[in-house]
Amino acid sequence: xxxxxxDMDGVIADVSEQFFLFDEKDFGKRxxxxxxMGKPESIAFPKCREYVLTKGFFRxxxxxxxxxxxxxxxNKQYEVFIVSAATEFPHSFSEKQEWLNEYxxxxxxxxxVFCGTKTIIETDIMIDDHFKNLDHFKxxxxxxxxxxxxxxxxxxxxxxxxxxxIADILL
Amino acid sequence: xxxxxxDMDGVIADVSEQFFLFDEKDFGKRxxxxxxMGKPESIAFPKCREYVLTKGFFRxxxxxxxxxxxxxxxNKQYEVFIVSAATEFPHSFSEKQEWLNEYxxxxxxxxxVFCGTKTIIETDIMIDDHFKNLDHFKxxxxxxxxxxxxxxxxxxxxxxxxxxxIADILL
Numbered sequence: 001x002x003x004x005x006x007d008m009d010g011v012i013a014d015v016s017e018q019f020f021l022f023d024e025k026d027f028g029k030r031x032x033x034x035x036x037m038g039k040p041e042s043i044a045f046p047k048c049r050e051y052v053l054t055k056g057f058f059r060x061x062x063x064x065x066x067x068x069x070x071x072x073x074x075n076k077q078y079e080v081f082i083v084s085a086a087t088e089f090p091h092s093f094s095e096k097q098e099w100l101n102e103y104x105x106x107x108x109x110x111x112x113v114f115c116g117t118k119t120i121i122e123t124d125i126m127i128d129d130h131f132k133n134l135d136h137f138k139x140x141x142x143x144x145x146x147x148x149x150x151x152x153x154x155x156x157x158x159x160x161x162x163x164x165x166i167a168d169i170l171l
Numbered sequence: 172x173x174x175x176x177x178d179m180d181g182v183i184a185d186v187s188e189q190f191f192l193f194d195e196k197d198f199g200k201r202x203x204x205x206x207x208m209g210k211p212e213s214i215a216f217p218k219c220r221e222y223v224l225t226k227g228f229f230r231x232x233x234x235x236x237x238x239x240x241x242x243x244x245x246n247k248q249y250e251v252f253i254v255s256a257a258t259e260f261p262h263s264f265s266e267k268q269e270w271l272n273e274y275x276x277x278x279x280x281x282x283x284v285f286c287g288t289k290t291i292i293e294t295d296i297m298i299d300d301h302f303k304n305l306d307h308f309k310x311x312x313x314x315x316x317x318x319x320x321x322x323x324x325x326x327x328x329x330x331x332x333x334x335x336x337i338a339d340i341l342l
Contacts, residue, residue, distance in 0.1 A: 110258070120292055
């Protein structure tokens with residue numbers, strides 16, 4: 001059974017939408033997609049580091065569209081691991097685990113990995129929205145489109161724009 | 172630079188000693204080494220599952236003898252990762268991270284991995300006290316002696332009885 005490492009933030013958890021919402025609360029007006037397109041999150045949302053340290057940020061993140069149904073199917077055909085770079089923000093562990101239990105109850109604790117760098121993760125497939133995680137990975141990679149990576153050339157990674165696209169390829 | 176995955180419980184954190192202490196508190200008398208030798212922890216310490224769920228169990232675990240000095244040296248010559256199967260006990264995350272920050276301050280958040288199964292960990296060397304973690308591992312393995320594994324044949328894994336022995340081999 002092939003193994004997939006699925007990133008959490010920006011792939012199944014819509015932290016980008018959280019940034020939009022928190023940013024709007026701070027600056028009074030929702031940024032447009034054009035304003036953030038192609039920009040690193042730290043530029044697009046100047047207070048993003050403060051936001052991720054805010055209690056509840058990860059717990060209340062919206063679920064990425066279609067990710068629940070499709071991950072449920074993938075979980076039957078692949079060995080799925082949710083791999084999140086979380087050790088930089090220790091307060092996020094419990095929020096992330098609770099969030100997973102709520103929205104992805106079929107993901108067991110055996111399938112969860114919280115790490116700092118993903119360079120030590122070995123699976124057959126990695127789905128992630130950050131080049132820093134995909135570039136070192138030796139096998140099949142999918143770059144999940146997010147505004148911060150959108151204007152960058154995907155290089156050797158196959159770009160996917162939605163979970164529907166992932167389903168079309170992997171299911 | 173070669174990469175080492177170092178287990179936490181039973182390798183740098185002396186959870187066995189914690190079991191002895193908790194067990195003594197419950198049953199009024201410290202078990203002898205002979206009484207637990209070669210037995211799975213669940214047999215040797217009948218209430219061990221209750222203990223690991225007790226607040227403070229991981230935070231107050233003693234440090235394994237000589238592990239601090241030797242891991243500090245290894246950390247200069249290898250890329251060290253502390254890999255702990257912790258997602259079964261989500262309450263342990265913060266205790267384990269605080270414990271690491273106190274006793275191994277040179278280990279950064281980038282070097283910490285909390286997972287369920289270790290089958291997705293890829294490094295050159297793995298040091299662990301459990302066969303279930305070492306057996307699937309493809310490269311160099313060291314079995315750290317603990318009472319629960321002591322009477323078992325080490326098989327293809329090289330047995331080490333102390334951190335001093337690890338230093339003699341790897342430094």
